[in-house]
Amino acid sequence: xxxxxxxxxxxxxIAALRSRFELSEGxxxxxxxxxxxxxxxxxxTISFSQSAYINRxxxxxxxxxxxxxxxxxxxxxALSKEQCATSERQQEEMKNKPYxxxxxxxxxxxVGTRPDITYTVSTLAKFSQNPGPTxxxxxxxxxxxxxxTQHYTLTLGGISSPILTRYCDSDGMSNPDRHPIAAYVxxxxxxxxxxxxxQDIVCLSTTEAEYIALTHAAKEAIWLHHLxxxxxxxxFKLPITVYSDNQGAIALSKDDRFxxxxxxxxxxxxxxxxxxxxxxxxxxxxxxxxxxxxxxxKALAGPQLTKLAGAIGLQTYNNQHNPPETxxxxxxxxxxxxxxxxxxxxxxxxxxxxxxxxxxxxYLTRLGNQLVAQQLLLV
Numbered sequence: 001x002x003x004x005x006x007x008x009x010x011x012x013x014i015a016a017l018r019s020r021f022e023l024s025e026g027x028x029x030x031x032x033x034x035x036x037x038x039x040x041x042x043x044x045t046i047s048f049s050q051s052a053y054i055n056r057x058x059x060x061x062x063x064x065x066x067x068x069x070x071x072x073x074x075x076x077x078a079l080s081k082e083q084c085a086t087s088e089r090q091q092e093e094m095k096n097k098p099y100x101x102x103x104x105x106x107x108x109x110x111v112g113t114r115p116d117i118t119y120t121v122s123t124l125a126k127f128s129q130n131p132g133p134t135x136x137x138x139x140x141x142x143x144x145x146x147x148x149t150q151h152y153t154l155t156l157g158g159i160s161s162p163i164l165t166r167y168c169d170s171d172g173m174s175n176p177d178r179h180p181i182a183a184y185v186x187x188x189x190x191x192x193x194x195x196x197x198x199q200d201i202v203c204l205s206t207t208e209a210e211y212i213a214l215t216h217a218a219k220e221a222i223w224l225h226h227l228x229x230x231x232x233x234x235x236f237k238l239p240i241t242v243y244s245d246n247q248g249a250i251a252l253s254k255d256d257r258f259x260x261x262x263x264x265x266x267x268x269x270x271x272x273x274x275x276x277x278x279x280x281x282x283x284x285x286x287x288x289x290x291x292x293x294x295x296x297x298k299a300l301a302g303p304q305l306t307k308l309a310g311a312i313g314l315q316t317y318n319n320q321h322n323p324p325e326t327x328x329x330x331x332x333x334x335x336x337x338x339x340x341x342x343x344x345x346x347x348x349x350x351x352x353x354x355x356x357x358x359x360x361x362x363y364l365t366r367l368g369n370q371l372v373a374q375q376l377l378l379v
Contacts, residue, residue, distance in 0.1 A: 035112060038153075045189065047153040048113045054150040057105040058143060061098060068148030069141060070302035073120040077299075079127065083134040090132055099131045099139060106142055113154040115185060115194040116309045117142055119296045122181075122196045152314045158189040163235070164228070166242045167286070168217030169293035170209040178202045180209035183296035184217035186224060190313020193224060196296035207248030211272070213293075214249050217242055218272050218281055239279050243286035245294075253283045 017023055029037055034053040039046050058064045085091045103124055110121045120142055127135045168184040180203045185194040195216070203209040221240050228236050244250055253272045275281040288294060295308040 033112075034108075043157075044159050045155050045157045047155040049151070049153040050109050050113050051150045051152075053112075054109060054146050057102075057109075058147055058150070060105070061102050061143065063140065063143040063147065066140065066144045066147055069144045070148070071300065071305055072117045072142045072145040073123070073138065073299035074141065075299040075301055077134075077138065079123060079135060079138055081127070083132045084127060084130040085132045093133055094131060094136065097131070097136050099136060100128050102139060102143070103128060106139075106146075109146065114146075114152070114314075115154075115191050115312055116149075116152075116295060116305065116314060117145065118194060119181070119183070119196045119298065122198065126198065149316075151316050152309075153316070154190050155313050155315055156188055156190040156192060164188050164224075166217065166221050166240070167291055167293040168210075168213050168242055168244055169291050169297050170206075170213035170246075171297035178204075180212055181297045182209075182213035182216050183293045184213065184220060185293045185296060185312060186220070187292070187313060191292075193220060194293075194296060194312075195220070205248075207246060207252065210244060210246035210249035211252050214242065214244055214253060214283065215272050218275060222275065222280065239282040241282045241284055243284050243291070245286055245288045245291045247285060250283045250285055253281075 014023075014025070028039070031037065034050060036049045036052065037046065038049075055064070058066075085094045103121065106117065106121050107125075110118045120138075124131075124135060124139055124142070131139075164186065165188075166184065166186045168182075170183065171181045179201070180199045181196060182199055183194075183196040185191050197216075199212055201212070203212070221242055225236055225238075225240050253276050255273070272281065272283075276283060292308055292311050294300070295305060295312070300308070
């Protein structure tokens with residue numbers, strides 16, 4: 001029997017978990033793994049935000065005052081290995097730049113709630129072994145973009161939203177090395193699964209690149225269908241519809257005959273045809289201007305990126321019905337400040353940098369400790 005959002009089953013589930021694990025009931029979830037979570041039960045949506053995390057990494061790498069931009073990557077700048085640090089001057093310049101550390105911090109935001117930076121982060125990761133000044137400038141641009149969009153939330157669900165929609169796209173011919181970027185994004189109101197990866201093989205045509213992307217999307221779609229069918233039995237019916245914007249790739253998925261221009265495609269990519277044939281998959285055409293996965297294959301201009309980001313489920317707090325008023329971390333800081341202030345007033349003492357340590361707590365993050373210390377010095 002699958003798990004259902006039904007209060008009747010909750011006591012049995014909690015009892016079963018408590019019999020095997022130590023757990024405590026904390027009520028409604030609000031904060032988990034650096035993500036702030038809000039729910040709108042009237043609209044049947046759930047929203048995830050990493051605003052606090054983004055603000056923290058902006059401060060950590062001293063980008064908290066950087067000028068904001070509207071895109072994470074400049075469409076007019078092509079990054080390549082030729083821009084890696086080769087001269088002694090460039091190597092000395094990059095010696096103290098925390099490129100890998102900053103890139104790793106961006107990756108957590110990318111896989112958590114920000115699919116709009118996934119392509120850029122994936123591209124920058126190719127140069128992590130020997131980044132050059134141009135790559136460092138491109139990485140700083142991502143932080144500048146996040147600085148202006150840190151209040152974006154990823155909103156899932158909704159009364160009028162489709163149950164599950166799947167998009168796949170590729171951009172192989174625009175790369176000089178002809179290695180395709182295969183991308184997909186699956187949504188339930190907002191994105192629940194997305195990927196943007198450079199493939200190892202070289203493509204000879206756009207159809208081949210799109211077909212490879214379709215193969216990777218199909219594997220994810222089949223796995224996700226099995227998972228959701230276990231959790232919500234009989235709610236997700238076959239066939240699984242996957243949207244593609246390439247007619248050639250769609251035709252190839254429905255025809256297993258060898259053709260002059262496609263006979264070189266490796267056999268393991270042909271499994272799409274098998275699942276189309278047995279009715280598991282249904283590959284459907286969707287125009288490029290409506291293809292959500294396009295945002296994960298190339299650097300887009302500001303208006304187009306904003307449009308696709310909104311369709312993926314990214315929105316600002318101002319667009320939500322019930323915007324969160326504060327974070328649990330802030331509430332905890334306020335509580336600590338109140339207790340510390342009361343103690344100081346009772347003892348009629350003046351705080352100093354040495355005794356500020358007395359009011360720090362292990363329950364706060366490093367950023368929270370710093371904020372508490374700063375505030376105590378102002379009491």
